[in-house]
Amino acid sequence: MADTLITKARLLDPASGLDAPGALLIRDGLIADCGAGLTAPEGATVVDAAGSCLAPGLIDLRANLGEPGAEHRETIASAAQAAAAGGITTICVLPDTDPALDDPALISFIARRGEATGSVTLLPYGAATAGCAGKELAEYGLLREAGAIAFTDGVRAIASARTMRLALSYARAFGAFIVQHPEEPSLAAGGAATEGELATRLGLPGITPAAEAMLVARDIALARITGGHVHFAHVSTAAALDLIRAAKAEGLAVTCDTAPPYFDLNETAIGDYRTYAKLSPPLRTEMDRQAVVAALVDGTIDAIASDHQPRDADDKRLPFAQAEAGGAGLVTLLGVTLARVHAGDVPMLTALGLLTARPATLLDLPQGRLVKGAPADLVLFHPDRGWKVEAGKLPGKAQNSPFDGRALEGRVLGTWKAGRRVFGG
């Protein structure tokens, strides 16, 4: 493959704090050089970035891709298309599929399917418990050998304190962490929206926001007694973030992520029973949304994940309480994150770091940095160019965007996977 030189770019590397004009040279799938004053080698393809931003390809810490078992909602091929359009080059894939990813063969199957797309690396999570059923621990050692990055039951909370304790203890032997869906299940059962004035007005069964903080508090206590590493997914409330902030200050192995809906939308997005805005956890109050933004800035949150949950029309065209929760998130991950940058809430490098270097550090990946020798996984985007999210016209199969109708600034112009251009151009 010929060399590629991307010139006249604004290089953004959150790991080193670089934000400067320059060029980047791709050779043999790796970043061969980057900085100012690079010239194109003989025979190189030259891409003129015309001042657009060049950053490491996004690492999505959390997505469900529909395969295996829900191919009518999304397939790995269609998700790869959406990911490329969204500048995502690595996806951590949730294991609560049908069947669940609780067997080494399934773990390697997912990784192979990712390789076959040629555009996105898929890093599968292993099931925390057999069948993601919350009872017996899955085979962490064998799953880890097969390539599982960490263990989780996906959108199902590990409900039993005893099981969670065992999981956190046992995973230590294999250097893995446990990802929890932080929602106390007996309080969340049957709920469709955050408990409060809006749910009362709409006559919807509510889930108290305390259900999140409660499970976070329990699992922090379990991390303390086991020495295990717990990671809380899609954290959405001020109370839970306060607990996580304190646990980090204490030096415990506690990390967390959030997803764009929780810093861009509040509960009013469900408006007149808008099922596309029905998510799990449910959208919160404006006060909680602001707390999530603050936690992006102060470092409490370690990553922004797409939390992609593909749903088809039949899952969503139902009365609100009966509709499935979950939103498509791959295509909008960057744009919605940049909206916080444009609003002046989050600095550019901090925002990009949550999509690249910080998840890379969490997972110990070589990607996520603009550094010589790193894989040439890259995204080129124009930070101000506008576009409108239109469900029905998004790349990929899943169209259930909670951001349907939203105008965004920040458009992906090109995506490179291991040096090969997989989007734009």
Add this chain to the structure above:
Amino acid sequence: MTYPRKHLLAIEGLEPPHLADLLDLAESYALLNRSGKTQRDLLKGRTLINLFFEDSTRTRTSFELAGKRLGADVINMSVSTSSVNKGETLLDTASTLNAMHCDLLVVRHGQSGAPSLLSQKVDAAVINAGDGTHEHPTQALLDALTIRRHKGRLEGLVVAICGDIAHSRVARSNMHLLTTMGSRVRVVGPPTLIPAESARLGVEVFHDMKAGLAGADVVMMLRLQRERMSGGMVPSAREFFRFYGLDAEKLAHAKPDSIVMHPGPMNRGVEIDSAIADHLTRSVIGEQVEMGVACRMAVLDMLSRQLPRNR
């Protein structure tokens, strides 16, 4: 006379003049009904479909009578929710109804928001006849009309809504309507049956029935929705009756000329004592049923004015 919408999906959002107009029109229909006259030319050639996904005798019959008194062709469709797969049929049903050229669609559904969803897909004007734990707008209208006939006004009255507020669409519609019209609304019940942040809806919350009834002009009892309660929100019917059932002793705390209401069907001996329910001067439960027909005639009349004249 104006009504700002195509459908009647909720009381929330309607303003005092719209509600007053509807009540005035309903009052005139109440008089017409008592006179024995009809107005069968008003909805002549119009098709009204009663689409009920939940069992109901009272509300369905009331709408049927209202439609017939105004001359509409009335069809009742009952869809058993047990035999069909949840809401999937909802949108299938919508296309069927469009093909039938239905003008006015009365919907009752067990899920909050179902009539709203349906209204986005059908050509007809949709009237919410009760959706989940959301709203039951015509019940609130008939309650308000009944109160107005007895008290001459709504403004400044103290209205105590008692019992299972959390699972009650009747309570929600009444809270919206009565607070909008300037009544002082109280909700009375055990904390497990009071929805979160009720005070934000402009009502006062009481957990002690006697305190809640003190000085009340209107005592509105709700059915204890036992079938909707998932997981014992009250320990037993006898405990509920003891502390929250309306009997003579508790009613004595309300004003001497207060009226007692119930949307029906009643659980006698659970939320209301029979002697109170059948009280000749205090109970207006029978009149509520009568006003129900008048209010539904008013709603059908008002919505039909915005329908296209010809199909």
